Every structure is written in C-alpha cells, then in structure tokens.
Amino acid sequence: KAGVTQTPRYLIKTRGQQVTLSCSPISGHRSVSWYQQTPGQGLQFLFEYFSETQRNKGNFPGRFSGRQFSNSRSEMNVSTLELGDSALYLCASSFSGESNQPQHFGDGTRLSIL
Amino acid sequence: AQSVTQLGSHVSVSEGALVLLRCNYSSSVPPYLFWYVQYPNQGLQLLLKYTTGATLVKGINGFEAEFKKSETSFHLTKPSAHMSDAAEYFCAVTPMNTGFQKLVFGTGTRLLVSP
Numbered sequence A: 001k002a003g004v005t006q007t008p009r010y011l012i013k014t015r016g017q018q019v020t021l022s023c024s025p026i027s028g029h030r031s032v033s034w035y036q037q038t039p040g041q042g043l044q045f046l047f048e049y050f051s052e053t054q055r056n057k058g059n060f061p062g063r064f065s066g067r068q069f070s071n072s073r074s075e076m077n078v079s080t081l082e083l084g085d086s087a088l089y090l091c092a093s094s095f096s097g098e099s100n101q102p103q104h105f106g107d108g109t110r111l112s113i114l
Numbered sequence B: 001a002q003s004v005t006q007l008g009s010h011v012s013v014s015e016g017a018l019v020l021l022r023c024n025y026s027s028s029v030p031p032y033l034f035w036y037v038q039y040p041n042q043g044l045q046l047l048l049k050y051t052t053g054a055t056l057v058k059g060i061n062g063f064e065a066e067f068k069k070s071e072t073s074f075h076l077t078k079p080s081a082h083m084s085d086a087a088e089y090f091c092a093v094t095p096m097n098t099g100f101q102k103l104v105f106g107t108g109t110r111l112l113v114s115p
Helices: none
Strands: A005-007 A010-013 A019-024 A031-038 A042-050 A053-057 A064-068 A074-078 A087-094 A109-113 B003-005 B010-014 B019-021 B024-026 B031-038 B044-050 B056-058 B064-068 B073-078 B087-095 B109-114
Touching (some): A005 A087, A019 A087, A019 A109, A031 A074, A042 A064, A042 A074, A053 A064, B003 B087, B031 B073, B044 B064, B044 B073, B073 B087
Parallel strands (some): B010 B109
Antiparallel strands (some): A005 A019, A019 A074, A031 A042, A031 A087, A042 A053, B056 B064, B064 B073
16 A cells, blocks of 8 residues: 655755645545644644645644645645745645544655755 | 653664653643654654553554553653664654644654664
C-alpha cells in the first residue's frame, strides 16, 4: 500500500512569490493535515481537512491556505512568501480523522526562501 | 490548551544501554498520546500510541511507553539501544473525542547512540 506522497520534495522560491504544495494521502484516507517544521518553532499544526471541508486551523496568517479535493488529495498554498516561511512542510493522513487514530506522514516538502 | 514538554534536547547512550526519553504533558481534558520518530530527510513514523486501556503500550522496534496520569507523563523506553535507533523522537498529544485531529508536539529529543 503506497504511503503519503508529497510533491515536490524540494522547492526554492524568492520573497514575494507564492507556492503550492501537493499531498496525496494513503488510499482510503479521508483526513489530511498539514504541519510546518522549523528549527526555531518545531512542529506546528497548520490545518486539517476532511471530506473537502477545513475542520480546524492553526495559528498562522491568512497567507497560508489549503484545500482538499473529492479524491482526498490536498494542496496548500502560501502567498507573498517571507524568509520565515522556509521550513519542512509535512502532510499527514488518517482514515476518518478521529482523534484516536494515528496520522501517517509523508516525507515532506522542503521549502527554501531566498 | 495543551502542551508537551520533552526533557533534554539531546540524549546520548551507548549501544546496548537503556534508552529513556521523557515526555510530560499539560492538558485541560484527557488526551491521546503518541510517540513519533524522524530519521534525517524523512517524515514522522509512528512508534506507539495510547488511547484507552492498558497504560503500558508496546510499539515498533522494541520501544514501549507507560501512561502515568498522576504524573502526566508518557516516557518512552527501550531496554537495549541499537545504532539504528539514532534519530529524533517527538512526543505528541491530541484531545480526546474532539472529532478532529490536531497534534501538539513537543520540541523533540535527538537520540545519539555510540558504539
């Protein structure tokens, strides 16, 4: 069974640009969550989607947005990139999104802002 | 609000020695608890989880953790360290029965294993 797939693995952008990251969950999983990992702030929750609806959002500015498609694939978008957005962005999926279910993580997209 | 404290950003052990990684949580409601491991240039892999039932939880690769409600702790142990255990370990919590997932992670502990 294929795991969570994130594309691209690496991305380099400049300040002010926008970027879209993609996540394909494990087949049959309907919940997709996004996390940002940085050396300074650690792992922080961005948002969670279930059946194309955002159920929960972390404490990030409106420049960070996401969506989920009918096939459960998800994208996150960051507009007007800042140097501080450089991070590893991790996507995780679970079957139904119930809080007792483990989340399965992809290998992440490493975003570097120049 | 929930928070997780992992004592020690780095822990060094010799191969064959006991591994003990500490995790304490603060939560206004009973949480579910998880340990994840991250190898370089990879995502997070679930080691084990506590939801309900037995408080001693066994996971993959010989790891186990014990939920102690009175101490608000969920420490991770392994009797004998292997070189392949060298990685970063994250403790995480999420509130029970919320109907959604939102993991709150600790700052991580990097485990160094020497021969």
